Amino acid sequence: MSTLTDRYVWAVVRSIPEQQRADIERELRGSITDAVEGRIDGGSEPGLAESDALLELGDPDRLAAGYAGRPNWLIGPAYYFAYLRLLKVLFSVVLPIILVGMVFVQVVTGHDVGTVIGTTIGAGIATAAHLGFWPTLVFALIERGEKSRKSFVGWTPANLPQLPTRNPFGIADLIAALVLVLFFVATAIWVQVYPIFIDPEGRTIPFLLPTLWQFWLPYFFVLGALEIAFNVVVYRVGNWTWLLVGVNIVLNAAFVVPVIWLLSTAVFNPAFFDRLGWSPEVVSGPFSLAVGAMGVLFAIIDIVDSAVKSQRAARGSR
Amino acid sequence: MVDRETANAHLQELRRGTVVIACLAVLRAPEYGYALLETLNALGFQVDANTLYPLLRRLEQQGLLTSQWNTDQARPRKFYRTSADGEALAALLIDDWASLQASIKKLGKGEKK
Numbered sequence: 001m002s003t004l005t006d007r008y009v010w011a012v013v014r015s016i017p018e019q020q021r022a023d024i025e026r027e028l029r030g031s032i033t034d035a036v037e038g039r040i041d042g043g044s045e046p047g048l049a050e051s052d053a054l055l056e057l058g059d060p061d062r063l064a065a066g067y068a069g070r071p072n073w074l075i076g077p078a079y080y081f082a083y084l085r086l087l088k089v090l091f092s093v094v095l096p097i098i099l100v101g102m103v104f105v106q107v108v109t110g111h112d113v114g115t116v117i118g119t120t121i122g123a124g125i126a127t128a129a130h131l132g133f134w135p136t137l138v139f140a141l142i143e144r145g146e147k148s149r150k151s152f153v154g155w156t157p158a159n160l161p162q163l164p165t166r167n168p169f170g171i172a173d174l175i176a177a178l179v180l181v182l183f184f185v186a187t188a189i190w191v192q193v194y195p196i197f198i199d200p201e202g203r204t205i206p207f208l209l210p211t212l213w214q215f216w217l218p219y220f221f222v223l224g225a226l227e228i229a230f231n232v233v234v235y236r237v238g239n240w241t242w243l244l245v246g247v248n249i250v251l252n253a254a255f256v257v258p259v260i261w262l263l264s265t266a267v268f269n270p271a272f273f274d275r276l277g278w279s280p281e282v283v284s285g286p287f288s289l290a291v292g293a294m295g296v297l298f299a300i301i302d303i304v305d306s307a308v309k310s311q312r313a314a315r316g317s318r
Numbered sequence: 319m320v321d322r323e324t325a326n327a328h329l330q331e332l333r334r335g336t337v338v339i340a341c342l343a344v345l346r347a348p349e350y351g352y353a354l355l356e357t358l359n360a361l362g363f364q365v366d367a368n369t370l371y372p373l374l375r376r377l378e379q380q381g382l383l384t385s386q387w388n389t390d391q392a393r394p395r396k397f398y399r400t401s402a403d404g405e406a407l408a409a410l411l412i413d414d415w416a417s418l419q420a421s422i423k424k425l426g427k428g429e430k431k
Contacts, residue, residue, distance in 0.1 A: 024375070026387075026394065026396070027351060027396045028371065030350070030351075030352075030393055030394065030395055030396070031350075031351045031352045031367065031371060033393065034350075034351075034353075034393075035352055035367070038352070038356070056366070057367050057368050058368045062368065063368045063371070063372070066368065066369070066371070066372030066373075067371070067372050067375060069372075069376065
């Protein structure tokens with residue numbers, strides 16, 4: 001006969017390692033029978049005594065976790081903060097970069113606005129789900145794997161943030177800046193050499209005017225290298241000072257001013273946009289305006305951000 | 319007045335380690351799971367079956383208890399007994415408990431250290 005006890009014992013032992021299973025099953029079955037008999041001796045009805053005894057033992061999964069020494073949480077206190085820090089970086093730095101990249105590639109390959117928005121939302125949700133799921137899975141497995149759980153989180157007093165600042169320029173800011181610069185440089189090279197469109201002779205039609213290689217593209221690459229070096233300096237200093245804000249303004253100007261000048265003269269390859277089906281008026285008009293406005297906006301946000309943080313730092317140190 | 323839930327949470331926290339002391343002390347004479355549960359509850363140590371049974375296994379794995387199946391009776395039962403290591407740990411825990419109790423008494427009298 002298949003009693004409630006049989007089903008309960010099975011529910012407990014099925015998730016317990018094979019070598020302990022028989023022993024635990026035998027003991028647990030005995031303990032339940034003892035408890036049922038104890039209740040019947042105390043005047044309980046036999047049918048009720050069994051279900052009451054099982055009710056007292058509680059959720060079989062919880063009992064099984066107790067026997068197997070498994071944690072009854074997904075990610076425990078040992079890894080929780082490392083997990084949280086990773087998720088913050090993934091969602092605040094990596095996800096936006098991926099989304100911007102998606103939009104950019106689709107715009108460049110000539111999809112219309114509706115398609116771009118639609119696929120970006122869809123792919124964005126899928127990407128966010130992946131970014132959330134995989135770290136959670138890995139951390140949950142680590143939680144269940146190693147018995148010796150130390151040194152992984154690796155916190156030492158040296159990791160403490162700088163005192164005077166409420167928003168210090170940390171490693172996350174440095175990585176974000178590095179990724180951003182490398183992303184721009186890689187994109188600039190990619191749109192010039194990747195055969196998005198090919199002319200009748202089989203040559204790649206670049207997105208920007210090929211003549212830009214003579215001076216402006218190398219100029220921007222050098223500027224990118226300077227930007228990285230500058231961010232390393234800010235990271236080493238650990239904070240924004242007025243001097244650093246000044247240098248930041250100069251660097252942003254060294255980027256934005258040439259961009260606007262180039263947009264107002266010639267920067268995009270007419271052959272590329274001809275294949276895209278965009279008229280020269282659209283390219284030199286609204287499109288150039290939009291690109292320029294975005295560049296100016298980025299620069300202003302970056303400068304204001306550094307200025308605000310330096311002011312906070314100055315206030316905090318008093 | 320402290321609400322019941324808060325009080326219970328703190329009481330549970332305070333009693334958590336006492337179950338181990340009680341097990342190690344009671345099991346100087348061999349006993350099986352359900353009988354131990356009854357004994358502990360009769361002694362005033364509130365412990366649930368689903369806490370006690372896994373705990374016995376853990377203490378056995380740590381070498382603090384030994385176990386033996388007794389098949390003489392109608393139903394085979396696993397008897398646990400405190401090992402030499404378990405005895406040593408029990409002494410250590412009971413000493414610590416006593417010194418804590420002394421400290422708490424001082425608190426009660428409002429003495430300064």
